[in-house]
Each structure stands twice: as structure tokens, then as C-alpha cells.
Amino acid sequence: KAGVTQTPRYLIKTRGQQVTLSCSPISGHRSVSWYQQTPGQGLQFLFEYFSETQRNKGNFPGRFSGRQFSNSRSEMNVSTLELGDSALYLCASWVRDNEQFFGPGTRLTVL
Amino acid sequence: GQNIDQPTEMTATEGAIVQINCTYQTSGFNGLFWYQQHAGEAPTFLSYNVLDGLEEKGRFSSFLSRSKGYSYLLLKELQMKDSASYLCAVNRGSTLGRLYFGRGTQLTVWP
Numbered sequence: 001k002a003g004v005t006q007t008p009r010y011l012i013k014t015r016g017q018q019v020t021l022s023c024s025p026i027s028g029h030r031s032v033s034w035y036q037q038t039p040g041q042g043l044q045f046l047f048e049y050f051s052e053t054q055r056n057k058g059n060f061p062g063r064f065s066g067r068q069f070s071n072s073r074s075e076m077n078v079s080t081l082e083l084g085d086s087a088l089y090l091c092a093s094w095v096r097d098n099e100q101f102f103g104p105g106t107r108l109t110v111l
Numbered sequence: 112g113q114n115i116d117q118p119t120e121m122t123a124t125e126g127a128i129v130q131i132n133c134t135y136q137t138s139g140f141n142g143l144f145w146y147q148q149h150a151g152e153a154p155t156f157l158s159y160n161v162l163d164g165l166e167e168k169g170r171f172s173s174f175l176s177r178s179k180g181y182s183y184l185l186l187k188e189l190q191m192k193d194s195a196s197y198l199c200a201v202n203r204g205s206t207l208g209r210l211y212f213g214r215g216t217q218l219t220v221w222p
Contacts, residue, residue, distance in 0.1 A: 004153075033208045042215060043154075043198065048208030056209045090153060094207055100144070102153040 002027065004093050004103035012109045018079040021106045025072050025093030029101075032074040034066060037088040037105070046089075049074055078108075086110045115213040117199050122219045128187050131216045133199035137180040142202040144210060145173050145184045149195045157184065157197075186218075194220045 005024045013019050025032050034046040045058040049068035066076040072093075078085055086109050094100040115135045123129040135143070142161040146154035158166055160175035160182060172185040186193055196215040203211060 031206070031208055033210075035210075035212075043200075043210075043212035045209050045211070048206065050206070050208070055206060056204065058209070099156050099159065100207055100210070101156065102146075104153050 004091055004101050006089075006091050006103040006106050008106060009104060010107045010109075012111065013081050014111050015081055015083060017081050018077065019081060019108060020075055020077045021089055021091075021108075023074045023076075023091030023093075023103060025074070025091075026095075026101055029093035029095045030072050031094050032068060032072065033092045033100075034074070034076050035090045035092065036060075037090055038086075043090070046076065081110045083110050115199055115201055115211055117197075117213040117216045119214065120217045120219070122221060123189050124221050125189055125191060127189050128185065129189060129218065131184045131186070131197050131199075131218070133182045133184075133213055135180050135182075135199070135201045135211075135213075137177065139203035140177060140180070140201060141204065142207075143173075143175055143182050144198075144200040144202070145171075145182075146198040146200060147195050148198060148215065154198055189220045191220050191222065194218060 007022045031050045033048045035043045037043045047066045048056040052068045063079045068074045088105045090105045091103045117133045145157040148154040158173035165174045170187045175182045198215045199213040200210040
């Protein structure tokens with residue numbers, strides 16, 4: 001069974017640009033969460049989606065948005081990029097109440 | 112904040128036993144995860160505790176005391192490949208989608 005996949009794996013952007021990251025959960029998983037990981041702040045929650053509905057949103061500015069499609073794939077978008085948005089963006093999916101699987105992440109660098 | 116505390120760094124030698132502690136605020140607690148993360152890779156699931164007591168999985172065990180807001184991860188028969196960051200994460204919601212992570216404990220295993 002394929003794991004959680006994320007594309008692209010690496011991305012370099014400049015300040016002011018926008019970026020879209022994609023996540024495909026494990027087949028059969030309908031729940032997806034996004035996290036931002038930085039050396040200074042660690043892993044911080046961004047969004048949670050289930051059946052195309054956002055169930056939870058973390059404490060990030062409105063420049064961060066996301067959505068989920070009917071096939072459970074999810075995207076997140078960051079507009080007007082800032083240097084501080086440089087991070088590893090991780091997507092996780094689950095179906096049972098005791099295991100959550102992370103994708104390899106997208107490493108975003110903002111110059 | 113969520114005040115999930117764990118030591119920043121630990122070192123141990125091959126074959127030894129190491130215990131990584133995690134303390135957290137008990138309000139709204141609904142389960143605790145441990146993840147392992149090697150440098151440059153995604154976190155991988157190790158254990159999930161929702162009830163008090165010890166859960167054992169091969170060389171790894173995890174303990175939870177809900178009343179004390181305390182958990183530990185016990186790693187036995189350490190191997191070089193166990194060198195990694197170990198993340199404690201608390202669930203406070205009705206779903207698993209929103210986890211609050213500690214900053215991680217960087218474990219180095221020496222030969």
C-alpha cells in the first residue's frame with residue numbers, strides 16, 4: 001500500500017510569490033492534516049480536513065489556506081510569501097484512532 | 112502555549128536503555144503520541160497512549176500517567192540507527208487531526 005505522498009519535495013520561491021503544495025493521503029484515508037516544521041518552532045498545526053470540510057485551523061495568518069478534494073487529496077496555498085515561511089510542510093493522514101502517517105514533506109525555501 | 116516539555120538532547124551507548132520524558136498540561140487531554148524522526152525525513156509513528164499504563168512494542172515501550180500529565184518513551188537495546196529526534200505529541204480534540212508537538216528530543220547513540 002502506498003504511503004502519503006507530497007509534491008513537490010523541494011521548492012524555492014522569492015518573497016511576495018505564492019505557492020501551492022499537494023498531498024495525497026493513503027488510499028482509503030479521508031482525514032488529512034497539515035503541519036509546518038521549523039527549527040525554531042518545531043511542528044505546528046496548520047489545518048485538518050475530512051470529507052472536503054475543514055474541521056480545524058491552526059493559529060496562522062490568512063495567507064495560509066487549504067482545501068480538500070472529493071478524492072481526499074489536499075492542497076495548501078501560501079500567498080505573499082515571507083522569509084519566515086521557509087519550512088518543511090508535512091501532511092498526515094489517518095483512518096483509525098491510533099495511527100497517523102506522515103508524508104515525506106515539502107521543503108520550501110523563500111529567498 | 113501548550114507547554115509540552117521534553118529534554119532537548121540525550122546521549123547513550125549501544126546496547127543501553129534510555130528513557131525520554133514528556134510532560135504536558137492535562138486540560139482537554141485525549142491521547143499522546145510518540146514519533147521518531149530521522150534528519151531530513153518525515154516523522155514515523157511509534158506509539159499511542161490514551162489510558163494510563165505501559166504499552167510495549169518490541170524494543171520500544173511508552174508509559175502514560177494522565178493525572179500527572181506525564182509520559183515516557185523507553186528504548187531498550189539501543190542501536191546506532193536509533194539516533195534520531197523523538198517527538199511527543201498531545202491530542203486535545205475530538206479528532207486526531209490536531210496534535211500539539213513538543214520540540215523533540217535529539218537522541219545520539221554512540222558505539
